[in-house]
Amino acid sequence: MLPDYLPVLMQILVAIGFCATMLIASVVFGKLGRKVGVKDVPYECGMLPIGEGAPRFSVKFYLVAMLFVIFDIEVVFMYPWAVQFRELILTNSMALLSMASFVGVLAVAYLYVLKKGALDWKE
Numbered sequence: 088m089l090p091d092y093l094p095v096l097m098q099i100l101v102a103i104g105f106c107a108t109m110l111i112a113s114v115v116f117g118k119l120g121r122k123v124g125v126k127d128v129p130y131e132c133g134m135l136p137i138g139e140g141a142p143r144f145s146v147k148f149y150l151v152a153m154l155f156v157i158f159d160i161e162v163v164f165m166y167p168w169a170v171q172f173r174e175l176i177l178t179n180s181m182a183l184l185s186m187a188s189f190v191g192v193l194a195v196a197y198l199y200v201l202k203k204g205a206l207d208w209k210e
Contacts, residue, residue: 096138161193 167176168186175182200206 093189147205147208154200158193158197161189164189 165186168182172182
């Protein structure tokens, strides 16, 4: 049984050795370079990095983005069901009920989001 695991063990040892070698090499060669204040400044298209780089986005932006992704993925789950709807109804009468319950859960989640005001941009 040990000969079966020998190639895996050798690959693990090579990976660990490679990682250790790269870490040691980065420390050794990193200490060889001289520290200069100008080289440590971030380079941004020839402009001096003064002030803030990018404007801050509101938390509402990220909340709406996450809600979009969640509801978009749910539609992706509905698409295969809609394509196979006719065959599902002929073979399994629970297919319509299961999708109705799925859409019901989505409706409750959507109503919750609306009630919490997550989609109101005026605030």
